[in-house]
Amino acid sequence: MEVVKIENVTRIYKIGAIETQALRGVNLTIANGEFTALVGPSGSGKTTLLQMIGCLDQPSSGRVFVDGKDVTSLNRNQRADMRKGHIGFIFQFFALIPTLTAYENIEMPLLLNGHGANQRRERVMELLKAVDLVDRANNRPDQMSGGQQQRVAIARALATNPTLILADEPTANLDTANGEGVMEIMAQLNKETGVTFVFATHDPRVIKYARRVVTLRDGLIVSE
Amino acid sequence: MIQTFKMAFRDLNRNRRRTFFSALAVGVGLALLMLMASVINGEMGGAIEQAINLQSGHIQVRAATYDENRNSLKWEDLVENPDQVASQIGALPPVQAATPRLFASGFLATGNDSAGVRIYGIDPASAANNPYRNGMLSGQFLTPDDSAGLLIGQPAAVRLHLKVGDDVSLSINTANGSVDEQTFTIRGIFSTGTYGFDNGTVLMPLAKAQAITQTQNHASTIFVLLKNTADTGSVMTALNLSGNLKALTFTDMNPLVVEWEAMAKSYIALFYIIILAISASVIINTLIMSVYERTREIGILSAIGMRSGRIMSLFLAESSLLAVGGVVLGWILGTAGIALFNINGFYVGNMGINGILISNTIYAKPVMADMTNLSIATFIVTLLAGLYPAIMASRMEPIAALRAEK
Numbered sequence: 001m002e003v004v005k006i007e008n009v010t011r012i013y014k015i016g017a018i019e020t021q022a023l024r025g026v027n028l029t030i031a032n033g034e035f036t037a038l039v040g041p042s043g044s045g046k047t048t049l050l051q052m053i054g055c056l057d058q059p060s061s062g063r064v065f066v067d068g069k070d071v072t073s074l075n076r077n078q079r080a081d082m083r084k085g086h087i088g089f090i091f092q093f094f095a096l097i098p099t100l101t102a103y104e105n106i107e108m109p110l111l112l113n114g115h116g117a118n119q120r121r122e123r124v125m126e127l128l129k130a131v132d133l134v135d136r137a138n139n140r141p142d143q144m145s146g147g148q149q150q151r152v153a154i155a156r157a158l159a160t161n162p163t164l165i166l167a168d169e170p171t172a173n174l175d176t177a178n179g180e181g182v183m184e185i186m187a188q189l190n191k192e193t194g195v196t197f198v199f200a201t202h203d204p205r206v207i208k209y210a211r212r213v214v215t216l217r218d219g220l221i222v223s224e
Numbered sequence: 225m226i227q228t229f230k231m232a233f234r235d236l237n238r239n240r241r242r243t244f245f246s247a248l249a250v251g252v253g254l255a256l257l258m259l260m261a262s263v264i265n266g267e268m269g270g271a272i273e274q275a276i277n278l279q280s281g282h283i284q285v286r287a288a289t290y291d292e293n294r295n296s297l298k299w300e301d302l303v304e305n306p307d308q309v310a311s312q313i314g315a316l317p318p319v320q321a322a323t324p325r326l327f328a329s330g331f332l333a334t335g336n337d338s339a340g341v342r343i344y345g346i347d348p349a350s351a352a353n354n355p356y357r358n359g360m361l362s363g364q365f366l367t368p369d370d371s372a373g374l375l376i377g378q379p380a381a382v383r384l385h386l387k388v389g390d391d392v393s394l395s396i397n398t399a400n401g402s403v404d405e406q407t408f409t410i411r412g413i414f415s416t417g418t419y420g421f422d423n424g425t426v427l428m429p430l431a432k433a434q435a436i437t438q439t440q441n442h443a444s445t446i447f448v449l450l451k452n453t454a455d456t457g458s459v460m461t462a463l464n465l466s467g468n469l470k471a472l473t474f475t476d477m478n479p480l481v482v483e484w485e486a487m488a489k490s491y492i493a494l495f496y497i498i499i500l501a502i503s504a505s506v507i508i509n510t511l512i513m514s515v516y517e518r519t520r521e522i523g524i525l526s527a528i529g530m531r532s533g534r535i536m537s538l539f540l541a542e543s544s545l546l547a548v549g550g551v552v553l554g555w556i557l558g559t560a561g562i563a564l565f566n567i568n569g570f571y572v573g574n575m576g577i578n579g580i581l582i583s584n585t586i587y588a589k590p591v592m593a594d595m596t597n598l599s600i601a602t603f604i605v606t607l608l609a610g611l612y613p614a615i616m617a618s619r620m621e622p623i624a625a626l627r628a629e630k
Contacts, residue, residue, distance in 0.1 A: 056527060057623045077531050084529020091626070095524045099234035109528050111227055156528070 002065075003164050003196045004030040004053050009062035011048050011219075022048040024219035025062070030198060032163070035190045037210035038200040044216040046200035047168055053198065054087050054166045055079040067163055084112050088157025090186075090199075092169035094149040096141040102128070102152045103137040109159045127155035131185055147178030154185055158195065167199035171206050183209045228534070232541035235514065243546070246510040250550025251557055253503035254602045257496055258558035258595050259588065263565060264492050266589035268485045272478070276449070277355045278421050280477040282456050283448040285309060285463070288470045290444065292477075295329050295342075297399040297437050297444075302326075303469065306443035313448055316462055318455035323350035324443035326433045330396035332376075332426065337384045341426045343396060345433025345443070352449045356414050356427055363388035363412025371432050373411035377422030381413045388412060394426070399438045406436060417585065500601065503550070504609035507543055511613035515539070522617050523625025536618035543610020547603045554602060558595070562588045 011023040023045045030036055030053075038046040051057040052064050055071050056079075063072045067086050074082060088109075089095070096105045106127055110120045128134045131151035141149050150170060157165045167186070171179030187209050190197050199206070207213060215223040236243040276282055286292075290301045303309055306324030314322040326345030331338060346353050348366040357365045361378055374394070376386060386392065388410050395405045408428070415422055434440055450459060456473050463471050475482050515522070525535060565588035 051623055054527070056626070077533075080526060080529050080531045083527060089527050091524075091527075093520075095520075095527070095626075097231075097521055097524060099231060099238055108525075112529050112534075 001032045002029050003032050003067060004028070005065040006052070007063045009052055009059040009064060011052065011057070012060045022219055023059070026221055028214065028221060030196060032196055033194045034212055035187060035197045035210055036212040036214060037207050038198065038214050038216060039202055039207055040216035041202060045219040046216050049216065050166050050168050050198065050200050054089060055082045084109065085160065086163050088162040088165040090150070090153050090157050090165065090167035090170045092172045094141065094146065094153050094173070096149055096152055098141050101138050101140055102133060102144065105152055106155045106159055109156060113160050123159060127158060130189065131155045145178070146174050147181055150174060150182050151185060154182065158189060162195065164196045164198065167197065169201055170199055171201070171203055176205065179205060228538055228541050229545070232538055232545055236542055236545055242510060246506055247546050247549035247553055249506040250503045250546065250602060250606055251553025253499045254551060254554025254598060255557035255561055256499055257598045257602070258554065258590070259561045259565065260492060260495060261594040261598060262562045262588035262590040263586060264488055265591055265594065266587045268488060269589055270586060271481050272474070274418050275478045275481055276474050278416055278418060280474045281352065281447040282450040282453060282474050283459060283471055284477060285313065285446040285448065285465060285469055285471050286444065288468050295327050297328060297397060297439055299399060299439065299442055302439060302442035302444060303446060304442055306446060310446045313446060313463065316459060318450050318452065318459050320449045320451045321350055321352035322446055322448045323347045323352045324430060325445050325447045326430055326437065326439060327444040328396050328433065328437050330394050330426070332384065333393045334384055334386060334390070339380060339384060340424070341380065342424055343433060344425060344427045345430040346427055347430050352447055355416055359414040359416045361413050361415050363410065365412060366427060366429050368429050368431060370411065370429050372409055373428070374408045375412045375414055375427040376410055377425050378413050378415040379419055379423040386410050396436055404436055500605045503602065504605050507546055507606050507609035508612060511539060511543060511610050512616070514542070515613050515617045519620065519625045522620050523622045526620070526622035527626060532618040536614040539614035539617050540607065540610050544607050547606035550606055551599050551603055554599065562590050
């Protein structure tokens with residue numbers, strides 16, 4: 001079953017009189033349980049494509065379906081609900097809330113989804129165990145290493161059992177060992193839970209983990 | 225909700241110094257408002273109290289034709305058998321004291337100095353004259369049968385170089401339009417703490433005043449003090465006056481004080497707006513800075529599915545916490561300031577406003593309703609000040625917010 005379906009999507013950014021075409025008519029289908037890498041040089045459009053799939057941005061033309069739902073016509077709050085219920089994000093810069101502990105960062109999507117206190121506690125502890133950070137539960141981001149922060153971000157992305165996790169350059173700010181560790185956890189979770197992972201990267205060490213590689217160049221998919 | 229406030233508290237705690245000074249700005253604003261309201265209340269209340277105690281009483285009963293500005297001493301302009309009228313009024317339960325008084329104009333002269341004065345013929349035994357009795361600085365208070373003594377206010381005594389026991393020549397208008405002159409001895413010097421009254425008033429026993437002005441058994445007014453100011457209306461209704469008498473309330477007799485109070489309230493409302501606007505601008509500035517600093521965080525929250533309304537509520541929670549902090553600080557600073565001015569007051573001396581008796585020292589008199597209303601107003605204004613930054617944060621596109629520099 002397909003989790004993501006992209007039909008002839010374009011994205012044009014306008015800065016003053018200058019127009020930049022980030023996507024030039026992309027068609028892509030991603031099936032449930034895939035572990036897919038979007039690769040390509042900087043400016044190829046992989047981050048833009050991830051943002052379209054993640055309902056963070058809207059295409060200039062074309063349509064994007066997530067979990068069978070056309071997300072191109074959704075308003076701001078509907079897109080927020082879509083992200084909350086169906087999509088988890090992992091960003092290059094870890095993207096944790098600095099005032100919250102590891103526990104609370106993971107708990108946040110569960111709170112937004114209206115889970116009860118006991119349910120939240122069980123789920124957060126389960127995820128902390130999965131990313132091997134139980135002893136860091138009460139640490140804030142500035143008290144953790146980059147690798148630990150990214151593992152918290154993975155746990156947060158998984159918190160609500162989304163069907164799709166999008167990761168934008170998840171290892172770009174990590175050293176080799178931590179980068180490998182993060183990718184192993186992601187691959188393991190993909191295997192164990194069957195959640196679909198789509199990640200953008202140009203790091204060959206990361207690409208080797210992917211079971212499917214989609215290459216973009218100048219806003220177009222050039223190979224699979 | 226709890227989580228929102230927890231996050232808001234931690235966000236504020238992130239930059240403690242800025243948060244403290246923002247709350248302090250709100251607190252100082254509220255403290256100033258509370259102090260100003262208390263001082264104005266003390267000043268206005270004091271002015272009305274002084275006017276009632278020293279000059280007008282709560283009610284005065286006069287002859288219908290009496291003109292206060294002319295100090296008329298013609299018998300037809302005066303109250304006949306004033307003791308009888310006073311005792312009838314004094315029998316009403318809300319009345320604390322009712323006493324006849326005779327007012328006349330005169331001219332006081334010593335060997336070297338002279339001054340125009342207003343003469344009060346008073347019944348020395350009446351409790352209504354306690355403000356004068358309690359203000360005696362030297363000498364003795366009058367006795368009803370003293371036919372050659374008078375009391376003089378301290379500023380006038382200083383100006384005329386008079387002390388207790390000195391003789392003075394007093395020229396005084398009489399009922400038939402002529403002027404009589406007699407020598408009196410200064411029995412005492414008083415101070416009511418109100419320059420405007422003490423500087424030009426001379427007190428003498430009513431009997432002597434009636435004798436020298438040839439007004440026999442007449443008085444300018446029946447001066448009525450009530451136990452409670454709120455009873456003024458009911459006592460006015462209960463007065464059963466004959467056709468040639470009229471009754472006036474303290475608001476009728478002190479129009480300047482009433483007008484001045486209204487004017488003061490308008491001015492203070494303007495000050496309130498200015499101070500609240502300054503507090504609001506500090507909060508707006510603080511929260512806008514906070515929004516810009518946390519642009520990426522707003523993007524993250526939005527990315528994980530936080531709706532615009534909830535992002536807005538996060539910033540409103542911050543402004544409400546700042547408001548609570550500001551109100552608490554405002555109460556601490558405000559009550560300290562009010563306590564200081566309530567105990568010590570501040571000396572204003574002679575403010576030189578004719579027609580209004582203002583005490584030389586003004587004391588802050590807090591009114592709980594004012595303090596509560598000002599606190600609520602400060603809280604609401606601070607909360608509203610957070611609205612613009614909150615809307616700004618809630619309208620950020622997640623993609624643009626995520627691109628922001630860390």
